[in-house]
Amino acid sequence: MSVLITVRGSFSAFRPPERATAHVSLVLEASSSKVAYAGATKSAAVVTESLTELHNPDGGPVTWWSSDQVRTFAHRPWNNQGKQLPLVHRASVTFAAKFSDFDRLGTWIARTTAVEGATVKSIEWALTAAHREQLTREVRAGAVRDARDKAQQYADALSLGPARVVAIADAGMLEQGLNPTGNVAPQQFSRMAAAQEDSLVGFAPEDVEISSIIDAKFDVDAPQ
Structure with a gap:
């Protein structure tokens, strides 16, 4: 079981x-x-x-x-x-x-x-396309580690053994007919005021956020 x-x-x-x-x-x-x-x-x-x-x-x-x-x-x-x-x-x-x-x-x-x-x-x-692609891979791996650690914490709380992955997918896609609710995309938009002639615009570049959200199923052996 x-x-x-x-x-x-x-x-x-x-x-x-x-x-x-x-x-x-x-x-x-x-x-x-x-x-x-x-x-x-x-x-x-x-x-x-x-x-x-x-x-x-x-x-x-x-x-x-x-x-x-x-x-x-x-x-x-x-x-x-x-x-x-x-x-x-x-x-x-x-x-x-x-x-x-x-x-x-x-x-x-x-x-x-x-x-x-x-x-x-x-x-x-x-970001540049190459850097964005590299960072996207990193955050996807981070999301998988987060899911794995979370599943193991639940298993540990129940005094169960190691959690084994059964399925993994973009958020919202584990159940049939559902569409992904999370994505990996930079947040890139900011607003700024018009500048005066011959003056530098006082703006602060906004950091780009790359994020990933995934769903995963794990099973753990229950004590007999």
Whole structure:
């Protein structure tokens, strides 16, 4: 006769970020679509030029960047008296740029937020792909050890013998029809305020968290 023990194991690791992806939005409004579009196009050209100068896939400081096309739409805003105002035309474009040098990132953000209509929406902190893969393996192993130790503690509390693993899976997948409830993914998002022209942005890179959660079943021989 044996006793079945089901446990959940988890493990997390934190590392300083190695990459930062800045997300920038350009939005300009005008009384005509043509004026709004021209303004957004002009501002987008300034940001594009700055990223092109910094772009170097191997050496950085910008290892990758992208942008979408200028988009236009119109809306009629309301004032605080509840009156609908004349039509306002808006043109917008977004940029994303991945930096390997955080000092250069701060300088670039300070200059970019001085561009008409530009706002830094967020910064996504991350590890390099190789480091993230290595750390993912480590935290998965840590989650397995946590589950094993927990199962053995339960067995010891019952004065039983060594716990033997029967099954192991991502959290939520041990029972048929269930989907995983845990994953291994870095937490990468942070918000920051717009900077003033020609000043470094005062931001602190956030540590990246890699975590793993698993479920496991163990059996232990029960005393006869």
